[in-house]
Amino acid sequence: MQFFLEVLIGGLxxxxxxxxxxxxxxxxxxxxxxxxxxxxxxxxxAALTFVSxxxxxxxxxxALAATAGAMVLLAVAVERLxxxxxxxxxxxxxxxxxxxxxxxxxxxxxxxxxxxxxALELGIPDRPFTVGGVLLSSFDLFAAGIAAALVAxxxxxxxxxxxxxxxxAVADDPVAALAVGIRLPRVWRAVWIAAGMVGLVAxxxxxxxxGVQFSLSLTVLKALPVLIxxxxxxxxxxxxxxxxxxxxxxxxxxxxxxxxxxxxxxxFPYVLALLFLLARPQGxxxxxxxxxx
Amino acid sequence: xxxxxxxxxxxxxxxxxxRSRPTDLLAAAGFAVAAAAIAWIGNDYWFSAVLVxxxxxxxxxxxxxxxxxFAGQLSLGTxxxxxxxxxxxxxxxxxxxxxxxxxxxxxxxxxxxLLGLLFGLPSLRIKGFYLIVSTLAAQFFVEWVFTRFSWFxxxxxxxxxxxxxxxxxxxxxxxxxxxxxxxxxIVLGLAVLARNLVRSQTGRxxxxxxxxxxxxxxxxxxxxxxxxxxxxxxxxxxxxxxxxWAFAYLGTVEPHGFDLDRSFxxxxxxxxxxxxxxxxxxxxxxxxxxxxxxxDRAAGAWLGGAIDPGTLQNLEKVLFGGLVIWFVVREPExxxxxxxxxxxxxxxxxxxxxxxxxxxxxxxxxxSP
Numbered sequence: 001m002q003f004f005l006e007v008l009i010g011g012l013x014x015x016x017x018x019x020x021x022x023x024x025x026x027x028x029x030x031x032x033x034x035x036x037x038x039x040x041x042x043x044x045x046a047a048l049t050f051v052s053x054x055x056x057x058x059x060x061x062x063a064l065a066a067t068a069g070a071m072v073l074l075a076v077a078v079e080r081l082x083x084x085x086x087x088x089x090x091x092x093x094x095x096x097x098x099x100x101x102x103x104x105x106x107x108x109x110x111x112x113x114x115x116x117x118x119a120l121e122l123g124i125p126d127r128p129f130t131v132g133g134v135l136l137s138s139f140d141l142f143a144a145g146i147a148a149a150l151v152a153x154x155x156x157x158x159x160x161x162x163x164x165x166x167x168x169a170v171a172d173d174p175v176a177a178l179a180v181g182i183r184l185p186r187v188w189r190a191v192w193i194a195a196g197m198v199g200l201v202a203x204x205x206x207x208x209x210x211g212v213q214f215s216l217s218l219t220v221l222k223a224l225p226v227l228i229x230x231x232x233x234x235x236x237x238x239x240x241x242x243x244x245x246x247x248x249x250x251x252x253x254x255x256x257x258x259x260x261x262x263x264x265x266x267x268f269p270y271v272l273a274l275l276f277l278l279a280r281p282q283g284x285x286x287x288x289x290x291x292x293x
Numbered sequence: 294x295x296x297x298x299x300x301x302x303x304x305x306x307x308x309x310x311x312r313s314r315p316t317d318l319l320a321a322a323g324f325a326v327a328a329a330a331i332a333w334i335g336n337d338y339w340f341s342a343v344l345v346x347x348x349x350x351x352x353x354x355x356x357x358x359x360x361x362x363f364a365g366q367l368s369l370g371t372x373x374x375x376x377x378x379x380x381x382x383x384x385x386x387x388x389x390x391x392x393x394x395x396x397x398x399x400x401x402x403x404x405x406x407l408l409g410l411l412f413g414l415p416s417l418r419i420k421g422f423y424l425i426v427s428t429l430a431a432q433f434f435v436e437w438v439f440t441r442f443s444w445f446x447x448x449x450x451x452x453x454x455x456x457x458x459x460x461x462x463x464x465x466x467x468x469x470x471x472x473x474x475x476x477x478x479i480v481l482g483l484a485v486l487a488r489n490l491v492r493s494q495t496g497r498x499x500x501x502x503x504x505x506x507x508x509x510x511x512x513x514x515x516x517x518x519x520x521x522x523x524x525x526x527x528x529x530x531x532x533x534x535x536x537x538w539a540f541a542y543l544g545t546v547e548p549h550g551f552d553l554d555r556s557f558x559x560x561x562x563x564x565x566x567x568x569x570x571x572x573x574x575x576x577x578x579x580x581x582x583x584x585x586x587x588x589d590r591a592a593g594a595w596l597g598g599a600i601d602p603g604t605l606q607n608l609e610k611v612l613f614g615g616l617v618i619w620f621v622v623r624e625p626e627x628x629x630x631x632x633x634x635x636x637x638x639x640x641x642x643x644x645x646x647x648x649x650x651x652x653x654x655x656x657x658x659x660x661s662p
Contacts, residue, residue: 035422081618081622082618082622085622086621086622089621089625091421091422092361092365092367093621093625095367095422096560096564096617096621097617097618097621097622099557099560099614099617100613100614100615100616100617100618100621101614101618102614103610103611103613103614103617104610104611104614104615104618105614106607106610106614107607107608107609107610107611107612107613107614108607108611110603110607110610111604111607111608111611115603115607221429221553224425224426224429225426228423228426232422232423260441263437263440263441264437266433266436266437267430267433267434267437270426270429270430270433270434271430271434273426273430274415274426274427274430277415277418277419277423277426278415278418278419281418281419281420281423
């Protein structure tokens with residue numbers, strides 16, 4: 001029982017990390033209908049930029065500000081060069097463009113900052129400790145706290161600020177939002193900036209855990225089943241999906257993987273998501289779609 | 294509500310004509326003459342390093358295009374179906390004595406088609422981007438199976454398989470020229486078949502499903518059958534391409550040779566060549582094969598090795614990604630459209646070029662700061 005709890009909690013905390021990548025994705029999908037395959041590359045790009053600036057001797061806050069600035073520039077460039085020319089194109093075109101973007105970001109980040117593994121030290125202690133006989137890691141708890149704070153900040157932005165309300169209006173009905181004078185390009189920039197910031201936070205936490213390396217961009221492949229289970233357009237759904245996938249994956253690896261052989265955590269979340277979709281095609285908290293001819 | 298509530302589809306295009314134009318026949322004849330001439334004058338490097346991978350990638354791209362470009366179902370699992378084709382062909386060849394080579398290619402394709410049917414089943418219930426989870430599941434699951442269970446690779450180390458001698462009807466196709474001719478024959482045969490298929494009722498029902506499957510269902514097209522058939526036929530093509538990749542191109546292959554990057558490569562072949570076109574994948578494959586070689590040569594010639602291979606690889610990635618974006622933005626119908634534009638200028642004085650985009654009221658006029 002105690003072992004089960006440890007695996008479960010470890011999985012839930014890993015799931016929080018998946019959810020962080022998924023949240024950036026949801027932000028963009030909700031406001032613009034773009035299936036952003038480059039979210040994982042944005043995580044890698046942010047983490048590599050940050051770690052390279054720190055390695056050149058800059059203090060933490062300066063590096064953070066510079067990286068945030070780079071993510072803002074990226075969002076502006078994406079809106080200008082990618083989203084604007086693709087207005088009213090089919091969603092497949094936008095997906096393919098973000099796939100191209102992910103190649104550009106991965107190649108550029110590695111060409112600029114090198115492909116080796118960078119260690120990232122955030123100054124967060126990673127002490128194991130026990131609660132009721134269950135072994136926990138302080139770093140994972142810290143990450144969970146950050147994720148909770150992130151969701152709270154996003155909820156505040158959405159509910160209280162002018163741009164947040166504009167984003168919600170566009171997500172609800174883009175044509176009506178245009179009619180009342182909301183500027184779509186501005187909203188798109190805002191959500192890409194927000195997704196970039198979420199990517200930066202996710203990149204720092206992931207990077208501190210496993211080192212800043214190419215595999216960070218593969219987090220998008222972990223985030224996909226999370227999104228499917230949670231629903232593409234719901235932030236709480238992304239969090240919930242992350243927890244389900246994280247826990248399910250670790251439990252499967254420990255209890256099923258011992259019989260089938262290791263490595264099932266690569267495909268298990270996808271099969272889980274697939275089974276899930278057969279029962280509920282719009283995900284846990286996603287909105288059902290209406291078909292019109 | 295999502296911003297674009299429609300399905301991921303490609304731009305609606307006019308359906309292909311049922312009859313060929315004289316210029317089409319001329320182009321086909323020109324292609325056949327060129328292929329034969331290449332067989333005559335080509336050298337081993339060109340056969341093994343350029344022409345065979347070009348033909349195999351074109352076939353894989355063609356398979357993906359049938360599914361994505363014609364039937365509108367996005368797939369990120371092309372490499373998985375290639376892997377099944379390769380390993381199944383290998384096992385049929387290995388375990389059934391006296392199995393003809395071409396028959397094991399066909400059986401490899403059929404095995405891939407079966408798997409395609411299985412992972413296509415969710416398309417009946419799931420639509421749009423949710424569907425890529427199914428093809429990605431295929432991608433990761435198949436890679437794991439071939440790595441984990443060594444029976445498929447005859448218990449060789451890390452799942453590597455080696456191709457048997459390429460003998461068809463007592464004739465040995467083992468030389469580079471022979472491999473080129475064998476691949477050329479299979480790929481051209483399947484390409485002609487695909488061209489006829491997309492002009493048939495089947496192809497038209499695929500395009501109706503792609504453009505809007507709810508509408509297709511309303512006018513009485515069996516959407517269910519059309520989607521599953523698209524998955525099966527597409528996977529068959531990818532499976533044969535995988536078998537050729539292992540047997541005729543590399544001669545040996547391991548499961549990780551068919552990873553997600555290979556699926557992306559096939560997708561890029563289709564995007565650059567032209568979605569919803571049979572000629573497109575050939576143009577796209579030529580580009581995808583030749584571009585890295587060109588870049589490598591150019592860097593060597595002009596910069597004299599000042600760039601190390603790792604950086605060059607990253608630059609190649611940036612350029613590829615940039616080109617994909619460029620094609621999607623400027624020429625969503627790919628290289629095939631560029632070629633057809635030239636052809637149309639020859640055969641018709643005026644060619645109306647519809648993009649099929651529907652304007653969102655009020656947006657196209659907006660000039661924002």
